[in-house]
Amino acid sequence: MLRPRVVVLSGAGISAESGLxxxxxxxxxxxxxxxxxxxxxxxxxxxxxxxxxxxxxxxxxxxxAQPNKAHQALVNLEEKYDVHVITQNVDDLHERAGSTQVLHLHGELLxxxxxxxxxxxxxxxxxxxxxxxxxxxxxxxxxxVWFGEAVPLLEKAATLVSKADYIIFVGTSMQVYPAASLIDYAPVHTHTFVVDPKPQLNAAHANTTVFEENATSGIQKVVEKLLQECR
Missing domain, CATH: 3.30.1600.10 (SIR2/SIRT2 'Small Domain')
Structure with a gap:
């Protein structure tokens, strides 16, 4: 049986709590x-x-730097879900925390x-x-990927988003293109979670839950909710 797919779109806010x-x-x-x-x-x-x-x-x-509780909590989702992390960050904190499927839109510092x-x-x-x-x-x-350069993995990211059952936005306003265009590929049925102390993301779908808090606390709540749903 195929596990539900969770796509995480992460930005600088999640790594800021690790000191970056x-x-x-x-x-x-x-x-x-x-x-x-x-x-x-x-x-x-x-x-x-x-x-x-x-x-x-x-x-x-x-x-x-070290991964924080938000990075680590997302790893726990892999117990029940097919989790893909699409990150705008160039650090490797998702991987060091243990996430196994990470796509770096903007390249990798290491x-x-x-x-x-x-x-x-x-x-x-x-x-x-x-x-x-x-x-x-x-x-x-x-x-x-510097400003003015093409984002070579954008198409692959769009395909992942188009097949998502759940999408988690964390630490990103999703206001900067071309990454912001990924929202448009989300299926209508997708349940969306937004974790940000000052969310700027306009809910594209009615099925959206917003946690107006930092990544480390908000992500743990999202993960707990999703793991409960899968029991």
Whole structure:
């Protein structure tokens, strides 16, 4: 028998409770940097050293962070449900908590890729520097989808959402495109949960439950509700 499918759409709010900051908390500044200076292809072409240093700092911060109770609670859903996490976050906290099906819309901080071949991707847990090359001799860059770049996994994410029985939005306003377009693929019958202390998400369907609270407390309530339904 097929288990009901839960699709989790997570954003910066869930990782903030693990100590990872988001530029949207500071009016477009991310750790003191204008995002256009560190998160665009143009920025990398203009000042690759600055961009690499910026992501090196983010990587070091991530390696010290730990999954929180929200990440861990979502893992418990896998006992009864087919759970797919679609995250806008570039950290690996969902995976470290134990989630087994995670799709990273915006790339992964602990990976690097060739500047000449997007498919040439490798693990990266140390600082990236000018002169660090892929196997074909091209400079490596962070495996991050920067502003102005295509989101290659968007179609796969849309397919997952289109087959969802339940959708959980946590720590994301879903106001930024193209990720915001995923809402449009949700089936009419889908029960939607929104977990956010200041929800901005307009309920696309009548069958929506909103928890106006932080991820760590709200997600545990959603998980408890879904596990009770599956008894």
């Amino acid at each position: 900051k988001t530029f949207r908390d500071a009016g477009g500044l991310w750790e003191g940097h204008n995002v256009m200076d560190v998160a665009t292809p143009q920025a990398f072409a203009k000042n690759p050293k600055l961009v690499l240093q910026f992501y090196n700092e983010r990587r070091r911060q991530l390696l010290k 990976k690097a890729r060739s500047t000449q071949n997007d498919g040439d991707i490798m693990e990266c847990t140390k600082d990236l520097k000018i002169g660090d090359l892929c196997k074909n001799g091209f400079q490596l860059r962070p495996h991050i």
